[in-house]
Amino acid sequence: MDRPLEVGTQDIRAAAVAPILQPGPMFWPLALFLSLVVLAGAVAMFQQLMFGLGVTGLNNEVSWGFYITDMVFFIGLSYGGAVTSAMLRLTNAPWRAPLVRLAEATALVTLLIGSLFPIIDLGRPDRMMNLLLHGQVGSPVLWDVVAVNTYMVATVIFLFLPLIPDMAFCRDHLGPAAGRLRKLLFDRLSLGWRGTPGEKNILERNMTLVAIVIIPLAVSVHSVLAWLFGMTVRPGWNSTIYAPYFVVGALFSGVAAVIIIVAAFRKAYHLEAFITEQHFKYLANMLLALGMGYGYFLFAEVLTEGYKMEGMSMGEGSGPLLEELMLGRYAPLFWGFVAGGLAIPLALVSLPPTRNVSGIVAASCLIVVAMWLKRFLIVVPSMATPMMPIGWGAYWPSRVEVAITLAAVAAVPLLLMLFFRIFPILSIYEMEEIAEHEESEQEPAPEAAGVAAW
């Protein structure tokens, strides 16, 4: 087994805080570019607030489009970070240590962005508080509000707990170069941490507790997102497998997103000594398992709908929808997803010649794009399927919707770059704890053997 932690403690600490003080020459140009993309989205958003949702391509037949697609997509991405980090902690996989901070930060950032989209999609965002003042518990929209907010709190706590000792390290070891504002933040967020065995014990227990809690929370979030669709009688959405289907899809895209983010920051901040090719191979194994799971769900869905072709003679129903997806106007997108989201990336991560960092990252990029496409294929064709004896609904996104979507995409790396100007990019505490733990056990522990089998 590759040993990712054969580096000195000093190196870990230096590498973890390096981006805070020396982000490199490309930081500001890149941040500026991403900010401009976000700004363009903000202008589009302003236009939408001024003139109403008429500026989108939505209409009375297809009344949900890009924004709902984006909501499912970004909240799905947030899943990968939180759940992989939590699962790896609970299964005691020591290789997780250099990845968890990146994974958890990705989870928080994508969740923050994803949770904006249901608000962007509202006709009257100014009345958002009606959800609390007049909320009706029977509405799937309200389930979403409760689940997403609860999950967000858990994600913040999950990210924050291992940050406490790291903040204490920054407080004690980063000189005046860190600046006053950071110093204040380090002071406050370290909560007076001194690193006594008692404190460590409390921290460890609570981290495990949150790791246990966050998994069912994350499952609930994506289940209720699925039920937003599943509670209607529309063809395609009228499905009983939607909740687990969405959960697996979210994990699949989320792990791919973590791989891309880890690869990008590893390259930009030279973390190759800590995050090795072996880490990517472990993550690729998760990707492979989840991808096969998602493919299985897709197959089960298509087979059971396609065997019956319900409503085929009437032109409305799940039969005509399936025909449009596989042979009709959505066929390029559908087969594009099957090839680009499942077949090609799964081949890339499993075949030896491409089972390396660049192959795995390429597969992850394909998966993330294809999973956005898949969410579009979930939302729009079901909306366009005629519910009344009239033709198919039409939808083409407007420039406003495209600009806002691109802004959200740009906001992910931008917010992460800014995040790591304040917080250590590696979890110093967890890396050192695991390194100590491994040193104290000279013989390979049974759990380490288990990890090697991954």
Add this chain to the structure above:
Amino acid sequence: MAISRRDLLKGLSGVAGLLLAGAVGVSRFPLSVTRGQTSHKNADRQWGMVVDLRRCDGCKECTGACQVTHYLTNDQEWIKVYEVETENGGTVFMPRPCMQCEEAPCLKVCPVRATFKNEQGVILIDQELCIGCRICMAACPYNARYFNWWDPPKPPGPFDNPMPEFPVPQQRGTVGKCVLCVHYTDKGRLPACVEACRMDAIYIADLTTGVMTNRSGETYQLQQYLQENDAFRYKEELNTSPRVWYVYGHGQSLDRKTKG
């Protein structure tokens, strides 16, 4: 300051408690509510509709009258006339108002109780509450709901107090739909579409007294008429119990139209 486990757990459970309290506070059961004035003389009516497709010639004057009454734009067809192809190659015109489902899917999914059922069984929208999430449009099996994508046209005159019963003018960013003209029926007037139907194809029905009538005053016993004419409800199988019945056919009664 050292954080004790107790403090940390306290904090965590505090957050969880807050969320739970929020969820409970938010959830004011039951799922559906009935609103509306009780003192009204028509409070005991239960409105529905019967559409005789044998008479409908697809002139769409019902749609036009509705749009004039409610100051709607052309794409807002609260009663929309569909041209349905039949198995033997013919066509049937089918006007579709809101079906006023007794088990309305739109009512169940509304997160802010903007959609409600009034005492006469009519599904109405409080456009002061609507947040424009459009899940009701996704849930409606009849495409009977319309979103105000742009600022609606400003009606002339004193329409500055929109009510769920007479939602004029419409509000941008909210959903609108057929209200069965309850502001007319409350005054003993027929709904605009019924009044406009020159073919006498649209009847308003009261389920309490079991009587239906149209523009020309043709009045029938509801149950008897439905039975004798093999009336059906569209998408009956969905179990939404719509309150609009159709009598199937095309043009059969054009030649031998009888009145009274």
